[in-house]
Each structure stands twice: as C-alpha cells, then as structure tokens.
Amino acid sequence: MAKFRFTTNSQKKKIKIFGCANVVESGKRISGARIEMISNKELSVDGCRGISEYNDVYVRLKIIGGEITVVGTSLDIPVYDGPQITVKGIIKSIEFSVR
Helix, strand or coil: CCCCCCCCCCCCCCCCCCCCHHHCCCCCCCCCCCCEEEEEEEEEEEEEEEEEECCCCEEEEEEEEEEEEEEEEEEEEEEEEEEEEEEEEEEEEEEECCC
C-alpha cells in the first residue's frame, strides 16, 4: 500500500488565542481589582478600597473604577486586611458596576 504525503508551499500563520500577551510583553500593567471565587462559598478581592454596605444578605465593596455587590445568605467578612478582603457564605449573585 502506498503512503501519500501532502505538502504545501504556503506559510503557516500564527494565531493569538488570548490577546493579552502583547500587553504583558510591552511592560504595561493592567490596573484594577483581582477577583477570585471558590465555588459559591467564598469570594476574595485584592484591590478593595472599602466597604459601602454590609449585612448577612449583601455586601457592597468599593474597588478601583467601580463597585462589586455580592448577594447571598449568611455572608460574613472573615478577612479584611487593607486591600485584601474575603467574603464567605452562600453567594447567589455578583454584580459589577462601573462609576
């Protein structure tokens, strides 16, 4: 049985799948809050500028350029260390609003 090999003279094109590589390579930093969520039980925000409102049903956090509203049940803030804040509880929704 003969094996066939296909060749082409065209150049292969490189495709960028994620477009942030050029920002990191040029030395520019993306400013803003870093948000990390673990399941629907914990939300960590690095870059928090303060707490607007807080109770066991919702938490409103001030961040750079906006505000985050976390809605849920049994919400608690066990860690509030400068710009680092952690919200624990059963998180039902997260809303980001720009100023």
